[in-house]
Amino acid sequence: MRLSFLFVLLMLLLGTHTMTAQRSAPPGLESTYFKKSGPLRTNGVISGYYMINYHKAKGETGYYVLQLFDQELNKVGEKPFPPDEDLRIGAVAYNGERLGVEMLDHAQERKWIEIFNGKGEFQHRRQMTYSIMDAPEAAGSKALLGGQSMVAADGGFLHFNMAPDGKLINLKSYYRVTYIPNEAENRGWSTRSSARSDGSQGAIYLTSNDSLVVFGVYTRVGSILTGKCTMGVVGYGLHSGKKLFSYTPERKELQTRFLKGKVIGNELVVVGTSVGKSSKLFTDHPTGIDVIRLSLKGKVLEKATLSIADDLTDYFDVSRKGKIKGIGNLFIHDIGITERQEIVIAGEFYKVSHGDIKAKQGLLVHLRPDLSVATVKLIEKGITRPMSTIGLATARGPIVAALGKMYNRFDFAFLDEGKELVTTTFFSGSSQAYESGHMSLYVHTLLDGELVADKVEFTAASDWVIVLPAKEGYLAVIEYNEDSKSLDVHMERLRL
Amino acid sequence: MAAEFFALPLPTFVLYPFTVVCFLLPHCIGAQRNPYLPADTTTFFERLTSTAEASVARLPEGTDPAAAEIYYDRSDDLIEAIRDSSFLFDENFQSFTDGIFADLIESNGLDLDPLVLISRSPSVNASSLGDGLFVINMGLLNRLNSADELASVIGHELAHDQLAHLDDKLDYLVRQRAGIPTDRKSRREYKRRLRREGREKMMLGLRDMIYEQSRHSRHNELAADSLGAQYLAHSSYSSAAAAHALERLRDYDAFVLPTGATARMLQTEAYPFKDKWTQAPQTPFGGSFGSAEESTAGRFWQKDSLASHPNLEERITLAVRRAALPGSAPAPAPPALHPFVELSRRQMVRAYLDRGLTAHALCLSLVALNEREEQQAFYVAAVGEALLGTHRSIQLHAFDQRIPPTTYFTEEGAREMLRFLHQIRNSELRRLTLAYLQESTISFPDDAHIAGLREQAIHYFNTLDK
Numbered sequence: 003m004r005l006s007f008l009f010v011l012l013m014l015l016l017g018t019h020t021m022t023a024q025r026s027a028p029p030g031l032e033s034t035y036f037k038k039s040g041p042l043r044t045n046g047v048i049s050g051y052y053m054i055n056y057h058k059a060k061g062e063t064g065y066y067v068l069q070l071f072d073q074e075l076n077k078v079g080e081k082p083f084p085p086d087e088d089l090r091i092g093a094v095a096y097n098g099e100r101l102g103v104e105m106l107d108h109a110q111e112r113k114w115i116e117i118f119n120g121k122g123e124f125q126h127r128r129q130m131t132y133s134i135m136d137a138p139e140a141a142g143s144k145a146l147l148g149g150q151s152m153v154a155a156d157g158g159f160l161h162f163n164m165a166p167d168g169k170l171i172n173l174k175s176y177y178r179v180t181y182i183p184n185e186a187e188n189r190g191w192s193t194r195s196s197a198r199s200d201g202s203q204g205a206i207y208l209t210s211n212d213s214l215v216v217f218g219v220y221t222r223v224g225s226i227l228t229g230k231c232t233m234g235v236v237g238y239g240l241h242s243g244k245k246l247f248s249y250t251p252e253r254k255e256l257q258t259r260f261l262k263g264k265v266i267g268n269e270l271v272v273v274g275t276s277v278g279k280s281s282k283l284f285t286d287h288p289t290g291i292d293v294i295r296l297s298l299k300g301k302v303l304e305k306a307t308l309s310i311a312d313d314l315t316d317y318f319d320v321s322r323k324g325k326i327k328g329i330g331n332l333f334i335h336d337i338g339i340t341e342r343q344e345i346v347i348a349g350e351f352y353k354v355s356h357g358d359i360k361a362k363q364g365l366l367v368h369l370r371p372d373l374s375v376a377t378v379k380l381i382e383k384g385i386t387r388p389m390s391t392i393g394l395a396t397a398r399g400p401i402v403a404a405l406g407k408m409y410n411r412f413d414f415a416f417l418d419e420g421k422e423l424v425t426t427t428f429f430s431g432s433s434q435a436y437e438s439g440h441m442s443l444y445v446h447t448l449l450d451g452e453l454v455a456d457k458v459e460f461t462a463a464s465d466w467v468i469v470l471p472a473k474e475g476y477l478a479v480i481e482y483n484e485d486s487k488s489l490d491v492h493m494e495r496l497r498l
Numbered sequence: 499m500a501a502e503f504f505a506l507p508l509p510t511f512v513l514y515p516f517t518v519v520c521f522l523l524p525h526c527i528g529a530q531r532n533p534y535l536p537a538d539t540t541t542f543f544e545r546l547t548s549t550a551e552a553s554v555a556r557l558p559e560g561t562d563p564a565a566a567e568i569y570y571d572r573s574d575d576l577i578e579a580i581r582d583s584s585f586l587f588d589e590n591f592q593s594f595t596d597g598i599f600a601d602l603i604e605s606n607g608l609d610l611d612p613l614v615l616i617s618r619s620p621s622v623n624a625s626s627l628g629d630g631l632f633v634i635n636m637g638l639l640n641r642l643n644s645a646d647e648l649a650s651v652i653g654h655e656l657a658h659d660q661l662a663h664l665d666d667k668l669d670y671l672v673r674q675r676a677g678i679p680t681d682r683k684s685r686r687e688y689k690r691r692l693r694r695e696g697r698e699k700m701m702l703g704l705r706d707m708i709y710e711q712s713r714h715s716r717h718n719e720l721a722a723d724s725l726g727a728q729y730l731a732h733s734s735y736s737s738a739a740a741a742h743a744l745e746r747l748r749d750y751d752a753f754v755l756p757t758g759a760t761a762r763m764l765q766t767e768a769y770p771f772k773d774k775w776t777q778a779p780q781t782p783f784g785g786s787f788g789s790a791e792e793s794t795a796g797r798f799w800q801k802d803s804l805a806s807h808p809n810l811e812e813r814i815t816l817a818v819r820r821a822a823l824p825g826s827a828p829a830p831a832p833p834a835l836h837p838f839v840e841l842s843r844r845q846m847v848r849a850y851l852d853r854g855l856t857a858h859a860l861c862l863s864l865v866a867l868n869e870r871e872e873q874q875a876f877y878v879a880a881v882g883e884a885l886l887g888t889h890r891s892i893q894l895h896a897f898d899q900r901i902p903p904t905t906y907f908t909e910e911g912a913r914e915m916l917r918f919l920h921q922i923r924n925s926e927l928r929r930l931t932l933a934y935l936q937e938s939t940i941s942f943p944d945d946a947h948i949a950g951l952r953e954q955a956i957h958y959f960n961t962l963d964k
Binding site for chain 2: 042044047049050070071072073074076078079080081096098101118120121122449450458459473474475492493494495496497498
């Protein structure tokens with residue numbers, strides 16, 4: 003060991019060991035479920051992260067370990083679950099007091115929520131209806147519909163369930179939304195689809211605060227693959243379980259696929275993709291973005307639409323049907339709303355090729371509160387080429403796109419609404435990473451009315467990289483090393 | 499308002515004279531001697547090389563040739579480190595430490611012409627590199643604030659040298675050297691191992707190797723203590739100082755800042771400090787869940803003196819016992835402070851700033867400003883430089899390499915300062931930096947360094963805007 007190197011390190015002894023200041027590599031990992039690991043949100047703010055690991059020694063029964071991390075990815079603790087070959091973890095949420103874990107047993111067709119305290123001690127459980135839609139084979143259908151199965155809420159957890167009335171998926175299905183309080187003695191409430199409903203129904207979480215939960219309810223008309231649906235918005239008292247309002251456009255009206263909501267003062271703002279009168283909510287070429295302001299009693303205060311065909315003509319060559327010529331289909335990944343009612347739409351152009359996705363440019367549209375276009379950014383991030391057919395060569399575009407999203411074929415990483423900003427992140431296309439040996443993250447943050455661009459680079463040597471939203475002004479990057487089966491988790495600070 | 503004014507792009511006629519000043523400044527500074535290089539580098543480097551040659555010459559026949567390489571590497575690395583500004587060559591510092599060495603050598607009748615290097619390292623330590631070569635760290639000069647305490651540590655290092663303890667480590671160093679990849683093939687294998695075993699395991703191995711390298715055996719440490727105490731007893735320095743010095747090394751923490759000090763000292767009129775910058779973040783279950791294991795992330799490095807001298811408690815007990823023996827010189831009451839405590843702290847701040855470790859520099863500067871009522875231009879400028887440097891590190895995506903995690907320091911006040919650096923937005927940091935430097939130029943109108951720093955900050959931010 004050369005002394006000069008030693009001196010440099012000694013220099014840092016009271017400083018920090020360079021390159022590793024905010025890095026950590028959690029030990030004892032054998033298998034990490036990246037897709038099921040993610041941030042913990044409490045009151046809309048990221049309070050930490052959870053990672054689901056699976057341990058299995060030869061000849062022994064495998065078991066899950068749930069690891070919690072703080073905002074800087076320092077380990078807070080872990081909770082091992084009893085060995086059980088059939089046990090699966092579906093979702094994890096933390097509401098500031100309790101940890102809720104959705105668990106499934108596909109062999110016994112059971113699903114339930116377990117609530118834990120800070121010592122990792124079991125508090126109580128709530129049984130949920132398991133259905134064919136929970137089976138791994140139905141993952142594609144669920145991906146198409148979107149939404150989260152469990153979210154943290156004030157004093158408890160909200161669970162969104164969907165199940166067919168019969169054994170077959172084609173039959174009429176219904177949703178059930180359940181509020182599970184932290185304490186076992188409080189029963190909470192649940193609500194389900196109306197039995198008189200014409201078609202199958204499903205529910206998607208839109209937003210909540212300490213007294214209200216708002217979810218979108220879609221009603222399917224015909225087969226799930228036609229994508230023909232209507233969608234409305236329903237508000238319930240979070241603690242009372244009483245229905246407060248509902249809003250559903252008439253069938254002859256323009257239809258919206260609602261994606262996000264936000265309670266701002268005494269108003270509710272909901273946003274979604276506009277599909278015209280076609281009722282094909284799950285389309286690969288939405289005609290625009292709808293923004294609806296409602297009172298907390300469900301009265302429509304304002305409804306506005308950004309038409310891709312009319313309002314984006316300065317930026318693209320758009321056909322009358324709303325398709326952007328020469329670029330490809332547009333997949334709207336997510337929409338964010340700020341407290342100032344500014345809106346950020348994150349999309350990605352793609353083409354369907356050999357039953358897979360060819361992800362092209364990213365798209366960001368920043369709308370002012372009056373829905374006028376402030377900024378349109380095409381993100382030249384490189385192209386991710388199709389890897390192989392995913393068995394859907396004959397499937398229609400929207401289905402392939404939904405599955406492509408589920409299988410991470412797109413380069414979009416996330417859109418995150420913070421308290422004061424909205425952050426969007428795209429990976430560089432795989433072709434760019436291959437050519438440069440570097441992986442880049444194209445990050446745009448809406449801050450003080452302006453989209454601030456940033457680019458974070460690191461070597462593309464890891465076997466897997468996932469990027470998660472983080473505390474304001476940061477990204478959380480998790481790199482996986484296949485050989486050592488270890489994670490390198492670190493925070494990247496943005497130039498905000 | 500002031501901050502917004504400075505954010506405006508400067509017209510060319512303003513930039514031109516500034517560019518000229520920037521160009522001329524290094525030449526003007528160059529007129530003074532660089533304090534981080536010896537006055538006569540050729541002679542100095544020749545002395546280091548000849549010391550290595552002398553060390554090799556006295557190796558017994560049949561010694562592994564790698565042992566000779568170790569000595570040559572030692573001098574090469576010292577030369578490289580000197581060129582890298584890792585040492586201070588200040589006449590006053592040098593004569594002070596050389597004086598203590600001379601006192602101990604003379605009063606004990608030793609035959610030694612020591613070569614003492616003062617490292618800019620803030621770690622509280624000193625080391626004997628064998629054959630009369632010694633390194634005294636700036637951190638030690640700052641922490642041990644009396645000449646008696648310093649003499650006790652120097653006596654200890656002198657004893658290591660006289661007892662030829664480096665020879666005892668030679669075998670270990672030769673073995674270790676054989677394990678370091680030198681050719682391309684070995685380097686590839688090293689990389690493969692890194693990939694196979696993971697970075698964390700390799701870092702731990704590297705750390706342990708460094709500790710092992712910088713540490714003598716327990717037996718040799720006790721022997722050096724014993725002989726060092728005798729050196730001290732034969733000199734005019736207090737024998738009781740050895741125990742005091744060891745206690746001060748044990749209890750060392752330079753980063754102790756009162757709660758609220760960051761907000762108070764970074765308060766500006768133009769851009770008031772925001773409470774949210776230092777607020778404790780939400781943490782799942784308050785930071786402890788289930789079968790929580792204590793995180794080792796913040797304790798990767800031990801305190802330096804403890805890392806290389808692990809049996810400290812035993813040594814303190816023995817030092818106290820020795821001081822009570824008949825014939826030991828009584829402790830001066832109170833111990834006279836040496837004059838380089840404050841100067842060494844400034845050197846430490848400078849070293850941290852030069853290495854880009856702005857959080858450390860900021861913390862030490864705030865500690866200094868908090869100690870005295872009146873403002874001190876040096877530390878005010880250092881605070882401004884640290885804020886500017888932090889902004890730069892964010893722009894360069896080097897923040898995580900330079901600023902430690904918020905739990906890195908032990909004391910709450912210092913952690914609060916780290917939270918401030920982590921949580922302030924870069925756009926806010928820009929406004930705060932400009933406001934702080936603007937108000938500092940008003941407080942210190944005659945301070946050219948602060949004025950220059952402000953100009954530098956304005957130029958930097960304007961360049962970013964372009």
